[in-house]
Amino acid sequence: MSKLIGYSTVVLVLAALGVAIASLVFNILVFNKINEDPVVEISSTLTSIPSTAAPDDGCPDYTNPADVSDDPKWKEAADRLIANVDRSVDPCQEFYDFSCGKYIQNTDLAGQTRKSTFDETQYVINLGLADYFDSKALKDLTDVEKYQKNFLTMCYADAQTDGSDKDVRKTKWTDLSKDLNADLGFPLFGKPAVPKTTDDLFGAMGSMERKYTGGPLMTSYVTADYKNSLKHALYINQPALHFTRDYFVKPQYIDKLQGYAIDIRHLLLSYADSMGVTIDHTFCAGVDALDHKACAQQVAEWAVQMETSLAMSSWPGTELRNYKQQYTAFDDLDNLDSHFNKLNLGSYVKGLNAMAKDAKLTEFKVVLSEPNYFSALNGQFDSGHITLNDYTNYLAIHFLMDNAGEYGIDIPSADAPAVHARDSRRKNGEKKFEKYITRRGHGARKITRRPLNSKGLALTVEDEIRTGCVDTMIDYMPFGPGYTYVRNRADRDDVRKDVTTMIKNIISEFGGMLDTLDWIDKDSLAKAHKKSENLIQNYLWPDSVFGLDFNDFTTINAYHINYASFLDNAGLTTYWDALKTMKAALMKTEQWDIVTKPGDRTNFLQSPATVNAWYQPERNSITIPFGIVNPPFYSLVYPQNYNYGGLGGVCGHELTHGYDDEGTQFNEIGELAGCDFTHCSILDDDSRFGFVDMAQCVVQQFNSQCCPLKKGNVRCVNGETTQGENIADIGGQQAAYRAYHKYISDKGSAEKRLPGLESFTPDQIFWITYGGTWCMKLTDERLARQLMTDVHSPSSCRVDQVMQDIPQFGQDFLCKRGTPMYPVDDDRCKVWVGF
Template sequence: MAASGLATIVGVFVTVAIVIGSLIVNIIILSKVNNVKSTVSKINDNMVTPDLPTCPPMPTDAPLLPTGNPKYQEAASYLMQGLNETFDPCEDFYSFTCGSYFVLHQNDLGNVSRVGTYDEGQTKINQWIYQQLEKTTNSSSTITQQITWKAAQTCNKYYSGNPIDKSADMYKEMKDLFGGIPFVDGDSWKAISDMTKFFGAVGKLELEHALGTLFSTLVTVDYVNTDKNGIFVGQPILALPREFYVKPQFLSQVLNRVTDVMQTLTTFYKSIKGKAVDLSQIASDIVNFEISIAIASWPDDQMRNYKQQYNLYNYAKLSSAFKSISLTSYVDALVAGNGQTDAQKQVNSLIITQPSFFSWLDSVFEGGLIKQETIVNYIAYQFIANNQDFQPADGKTERALRYHERRGRGLRNIGATREVRKSTDLRDICVGIITDLMPYGPGYFYTKNRADREPARADVKIQTGYVIESFREMVGTLTWMTKDSQAKAYEKADKLIQNYGYPEMLFGSFKGDDDARVDKYNEDYKGILNTDDFYEIMKILSKGMEVREFFKILNNDYTKDYWPTSRHNFLASPATVNAWYQPERNSITFPLAVLSEPYYDLTFPQAFNYGGQGGTGGHELTHGYDDEGVQFGPTGQLIANDDFHSGWMDANSTQGFIDMAQCVVSQFNTQCCPVKTGNVHCANGETTQGENIADLGGQQAAFRAYRKYVERNLKGVEEDRLPYPMNKYTPNQIFWISYGYSWCMLQRPDNLVRQILTNPHAPAQCRTNQVMQDIPQFASDFNCRQGQKMYPSDEDRCKVWVGQ
């Protein structure tokens, strides 16, 4: 009896503590959202905050006390950080789910360009990795762990102190490659007449620093011959959005670009003590060359047709195709990183993605249309800017604490971009740099030390199975798709490769032999253990990534070490808070890091998990059926039917798909206006259509999957509600709120404008409200009246991969 009585007393105290804790958290959070509409309008001019009526009370039959499950309280606390009930969810669902988030994080912007839930999730993972590395790394740790920790602590130490001037090292490298730098050497610099030497130097610079200058190159599966890898060579990635260079309304941004370039050149020039030259004119010449590149480059909306970008060239005949630019020398220098002296034997496929750009560049060199010294100055500037952390601070330029972000889905487009997600936490910054350049260093350590990795993988595998089943059912409702095309859509879903958590073929079961295999895989980074110079470490990381992740997989005999063409290739680190679909592999990948709060937790309500991670799964699955994905078949091969379209759908079904996609394009072009001032107001419906289709199709599939879970796993009994005050919301409503919360993001205007011009994703506000408008189940769950913004008439709704 005594023990029983004690247990009862303890239980009462625990319940009371949970209630009190819940109320305290709620009071703290709710106290910050008073007068939130006016505050949001002041702190974030990007947000549309119309004067809307208060949300009508939701019907509820739930108890007013917390459930007693602390993880449910945690889930509720996450959603309450964003929830602002002064907005009507039927009018502006994004502000309803994220209005308080903007207030809570208004001071977090500081000198960074954005704050969002994905950024927060990645920061938490990176901080945890750093802390655990610091606690556990010793001489008996795996070589991979020792390399990762050495790079992380050296990075932290470097950024904690004063910048070390490596300008002399940079100049020496440019002198070895290009005979010097024209804006430093003046008249003593001599042009290079041997184009094999010139373009070999361009390739070597890219190999050593993961820095594309005149080209953007990667190695991945040959789209047509998927049993081998190919080298894809394309146009370079520019510092500014292409529109800035080619449209007159952006003149001020181009002039600012000239100022920025001149400032970078001046800092370097003073350090090197170069000969007297007019740096203002040199900066103008560099930016004018960028303008020429932009004009010759394909715009984003022309780079969604992969048949047009698949141009297979014979390696031996490259010199006859482009006589004045030595692409063979460029490729030879890249492949030499794998220790190969005969590149032709390694290059099974060489694909030129934008031939007209290469023809233009060929004519530039053949006719001397642009002085070679300007081109070398441009290359040197790119190199210097990429390493500006290793130059003296001049009091004007912020030190570039940044990630090397990868563009595109997976690794199809890669490069160190000039727009970067910044952070103020050095642990976050340093682990982020290493994760991007040595993906299976931090990734292996994180995965090996996460206790719930196997149950989380198993749960999400079930979840994704329901999502795929639901999507197949949606396809069955389409009236515009023929039976033959439907059968091919089902085949593509059936043959989808699903990667969960981590790459089993590399990581195994995390035992001794697996440690040794991962150490061997990361051997190209081993030199990090022999230096305390962070500049040298960055060079090792950059070259290691180029060699290990790209050029080694050209050799099809390399299967014993890992995966040249495997469709199970993860393509990025398991420690990455993201997910992706890879069309040339027909694969979806969910790194272990994305299976974490605030999108997923094994112990959260499944309504929360399906709204977050389930929506992510549906999104990536639907990429296989967006305007790019439909061009690739069930095993990833590019299907070219005729001169007018690619893909596995017949002509009638293709027209129906085009009509569906055009509805999404038109809707986003006409309704999405998140920016109030300046020249850019709205996302481009054409360039964002793939992501928008994925959002719409994916979230509908996820909702249907959640209802399957309730019917099958819970026998039709609804989940327990979240604790007070979130208990007013049904599980279905929590599903939608979880989706909205996942896109909460606070951005500076310049960051948002750059996203609109360069990013295939529409702004978060549009991704939330536009999706809700087109899904009638949302309107039903929130008792919306037809005619409200989130419940338009049926003819004004885009039906994406669903017939009704």
């Protein structure tokens, strides 16, 4: 380490829990026995909130009671919207502030950097799952549910341990140390490196990623072969860095890196103090042999510098949207190794898949997603200025970073005492090190799952612990909690039928939008229609995993065979045993057990209990988990303007991803199509130029309007970085609006008005619901970070700027032409529509 240059400077909406009377109260996911059926209902109820909205909303009073619904569930839907809407704001000027103003005013961040409707809905699902398992005896559960209850029992018990007790901390560090030293070694603390050659090192990296999910120098994932959807391939990619790449390469984030180094120093000192060991000072140049803090600081700075060098060798996400350039395939590991004389990637693949050292690659391809990164990494190894011990130490430090927090090891600073683990969990949104599983991503678009931050949502420490443990379980056993959640929803079949009809309408209307385009030729239009006609539609839960009968557990039990240790916790004596068993089972179930199997375009990818949705270009599939089919996005008993405005917009957004700059590279079965030497596309060149013009309009609009900050240190959305998501927002919400009108046309009559919101038309409620799904409060620092690093625009932009480009919004709210939300035609972008 001393040979390196020193690094010295280096989305159910609930209004905010807390102080306001108008806040929504959690009284959700109540589990009730249904007759003699062992299945119980996971449902939601809302404590009615009196309207706090100002009486003067700029809309005419509406007094015809015959046109106002008296359904109590519609009153419930209205109350949800009323709790967010600030009627003192002109919706034609700032629609986000109108639809979310009360939410923002009444939300207490409770020391966190953000809260949103997504966070709150996920919390409610997690709390319902925790309540379910806590209320059930093992004998009353299916095998897969026994796995979950036993894991949660171990997680709860671990959370009750006293982190301020030195012996407890030592025991936990010892547990991690045993596996670390057996797999890798830790020269920094006198434990010789287990790898004796670079070939051994790469084998160890693959093995540790298979067992613990982390990949500090590179990462892998299994998904459909971009060129043959009938097969899977193993993709090896540049690493998922601890911070997004910008943090390492842009000067304005120096303070973040300095704080990162301090956190690593505290980690090393805590490990050393608990284990009774000292740092080998040969890794610290010019530091007094007795100054362990200074030595730890130097090692920590070296580790951050090391990761910075990897970041500099990595490519930014904006440059990784051409999938032809990310497909370099190998079907022979020797051939793979011959391209990088120092990397031994063949050994890495064998370690990942637990293959014998002399095994040949015969059943699947290996694809390098970013060869230039591996060329740079090869040069780093070839230079010889970083030793094998250095690489071993780097991997070991990241192993501790990834696992210490999950195992409940509090990392106190040098001058602050440790605290009880139950109190430490109060900091669960402020963990020093983000766990690898939440940043590695799945599939071509590297779809990630945001971890739950329950601080400020939970009313008690115990509920923080319980919902946090459920969240960990969703991370590492995604379809277990998903199965329990879906099985206990008595309305599941009715909801699935309704959502299926909704998405059918959205797909149909999006096709009608395509037919209005004047820049797409006949053949390209036919290919575009073929994509939507052949779209795989994963609704709410995967039949292939859950089976077709929720009273037959054969399929779900077989799917989770790798988790069988949790049936009676066989061999699991510590929570660390439980965690690492979960991690290894996840990797085997979702990666290594499928890599040699035929391609499956219906792969659900993540848990049905997740509040999210996604599109997979390499499968041409849209996935709508049951988790997001809840308020504020949807309810089976709410009016359809609410459902189409909320969930319909989500579905339209994901559908439109099939037609963004990434999605158009793949055809109707998820294979790269129309490839020439520079790119792939379902569009011919002239049509592609028309697409680029459309996209560039969106890029320029977002760049020029400087959303959302307009004062102080002005920061704006990066239109280039966020174009894919912005296009999906605009195109998707237009498709949803048209689909809602198709529903009304098929129904033959307009919907009634909402009680308490009588002055708003059904169409206006559609838009208000959309705006409400994006309610979010966050600190200026968190907002600035999102603007610099996220492919998604901030919520206010995802509402206000989307409304600008959909003229039906301005017409429905009777806005004057030229107002911000209803600009003249020359000032709006026509996204996947010709007029």
